[in-house]
Amino acid sequence: MPELPEVEAHARRVRRWTAGRSWVGVRVVDPTAVRPGMSTRPSEGGVSPGVWSGPCGGVLRVAKRVGLRAGPTGGALVHLGMTGHLSRVLGGDVPRFGRFAWQLDDGSAIWLVDARRFGCVVPVDDVASAIVAGLGPDADAFADGTSLAARFRGCRGPIKPALLDQARVGGLGNIHAGEALWRVGVHPRRPVPEVPEAAWDALAAGLPGWLEAAVLNEGPDHDGDLRYVSEGGANPFFVYDREGQPCPRCAAPIQREVIGGRGSWWCPACQPAPCGSAAVR
């Protein structure tokens, strides 16, 4: 799953691949990948992909969505789900797990490759408006902690699941939400009203740089293969998937617990548990 940084890295690549080119068609290998709305359910798929011909327009990226244009306003949104990526293939081969492709006038094709099939292509009449529908501002777009905190007014629950709510703030996923909380020293289960002002300030100030660094870490040149977690070497994250390993800051053993249905990792020393939260094992 691509979160904001990996989706942005894909968008930049697609922008390069499509610059100055034209669409010549699409290939629908898995019709269930083409859905009427942003859904993770293949059973909702099967809609028409629309007409793809003529100059490639600009490539948009908002939160975890990519927008491609076919014509002045219309086109499609792409969501990568958990395991999706966009890969360029020179020639007519169908890559393993290739679901859908946009064909270009240089003989190449941009493939939505997705083993798990939560990713989707959503044809829309107006890319610019559809791509922001239902989303809060991107996580890297807050001028200060006050405006960031304002997105969470009225929210009582633990901070980490709240950070994942795309209607409040766009682009954060399980990994980067956990990483950000480690950076600012807030326990993932701390109730939103108990998050100190200084932590909101630190998040608003830090997120743009942290997320851009993660984009660059994806690398500009590879063909789109996922190397987010599993491929290409060591885990690049501070706490994600590091249960029992020493905290990079203080060496205390990282803890893991399921919060809001998602694996969550934190440092018990840098991120003290909120009052009344019993440590489970």
Added chain:
DNA sequence: CCCTCTGTTGGATT
């Protein structure tokens, strides 16, 4: 080989 567990998404249900 088989079974169980985990998971970068998000939505529905209870």
Added chain:
DNA sequence: CAATCCAACAGAGG
């Protein structure tokens, strides 16, 4: 967004 279940599948570990 409180917790749980689900979509659909790969990969790791026992």
